[in-house]
Amino acid sequence: MQDLIRDLFVKNLNNPYLNKLGDSALIDTGNQKVAYTTDSFVIDPIFFPGGDIGKLAVCGTVNDLSVCGARPRYLSCGMIVEEGFDYRDLEKITLSIKATCKKAGVNIVTGDFKVVEKGAVDKIFINTSGVGEVLERSKLSPGYIRPGDKIIISGTIGDHGAAVLLAREQLKFESRIFSDCAPVNDLVSSVMCADIKFMRDPTRGGLATTLNEVAIESGRNIYIEESRLPVKESVKELCEILGLDPLYMANEGKVMLVVSDRSASKILSRLKKHALGRNSRIIGEVVKQKDKKVYLKTKIGGTRILDMLRGEQFPRIC
Numbered sequence: 001m002q003d004l005i006r007d008l009f010v011k012n013l014n015n016p017y018l019n020k021l022g023d024s025a026l027i028d029t030g031n032q033k034v035a036y037t038t039d040s041f042v043i044d045p046i047f048f049p050g051g052d053i054g055k056l057a058v059c060g061t062v063n064d065l066s067v068c069g070a071r072p073r074y075l076s077c078g079m080i081v082e083e084g085f086d087y088r089d090l091e092k093i094t095l096s097i098k099a100t101c102k103k104a105g106v107n108i109v110t111g112d113f114k115v116v117e118k119g120a121v122d123k124i125f126i127n128t129s130g131v132g133e134v135l136e137r138s139k140l141s142p143g144y145i146r147p148g149d150k151i152i153i154s155g156t157i158g159d160h161g162a163a164v165l166l167a168r169e170q171l172k173f174e175s176r177i178f179s180d181c182a183p184v185n186d187l188v189s190s191v192m193c194a195d196i197k198f199m200r201d202p203t204r205g206g207l208a209t210t211l212n213e214v215a216i217e218s219g220r221n222i223y224i225e226e227s228r229l230p231v232k233e234s235v236k237e238l239c240e241i242l243g244l245d246p247l248y249m250a251n252e253g254k255v256m257l258v259v260s261d262r263s264a265s266k267i268l269s270r271l272k273k274h275a276l277g278r279n280s281r282i283i284g285e286v287v288k289q290k291d292k293k294v295y296l297k298t299k300i301g302g303t304r305i306l307d308m309l310r311g312e313q314f315p316r317i318c
Helices: 002-013 053-066 087-104 159-169 185-191 206-218 233-242 261-273
Strands: 025-028 033-041 070-082 107-116 124-134 150-153 196-200 221-225 256-259 281-287 294-297 303-305
Touching: 033 053, 053 070, 053 087, 053 124, 053 185, 070 087, 070 185, 087 107, 087 124, 150 261, 159 233, 185 261, 196 206, 206 221, 206 256, 206 294, 256 261, 261 281
Parallel strands: 070 107, 221 294
Antiparallel strands: 025 033, 033 124, 070 124, 150 256, 150 281, 196 256, 221 281, 294 303
8 A cells, every 4th residue: 555655646646745645734824834634434334333434534534633733623524325325324424423523623614425326335435634723832743753752652552443343244252342433632632742753643554554654754763562552451352362463453542652751751641631541651662773663572571573564454444
């Protein structure tokens, strides 16, 4: 996917905004800097423990704006449904969008709705775009990352991927797992300060892929400790049974932060005061080596390279 984006889309559509490949494009309008992002949602199944495609569409766009240091304000919503799609399901999804927008403090200000022949899409696909106001106190870039900076994750990892997998395959599992799908804009605004160097929401490819992206973009190595990773026991058990790694599983309500060493404890304390950040942890740090790798210190004392995920563990996760 990264090769396709770089070699086809960026190559032919290149411009200073697109080429940065951030979660959102930062655009200077003269009087104010705004963030703009778009995403399409094709998740299967469309209803899952902890959410649905409507809630996911709003959270995904709100979160992409938030981790770029912006206050989400306005969203668009485009839906494509197949002929015969159940009106009751469409209404349920719309009401979920309404509730999530209210929680995130955003409005759907424009939209589009199309119906195609049965089978031309799988039930319903949703595209959302969003505009946000970049906060004055935010100054985020991989270029600001330095050796000694700490890596923080705002909560348990792999919840969304595990919940969707169980719902899709209808697996019988003793513990019920819920997606972490949630808007993180309030969490981000509660901790935003100059000592936060960079943020990203670890969605497709999970935390491991996100950390690799940060290592490549910053030109630095990252070391994380397995013993510090917050993983729910139910998610851990599921991964052990199926041979999956929670580090590569999608999250939809978490934030990965790179922060200065001097303020790491203070920022962690603020995160823990928020309902979405109670399980926040410092999981590692940036080091001075420059081979752009992520290393995992295992619980038994060894060290291994945590590589970029090649392909998806399973598709249509968002």
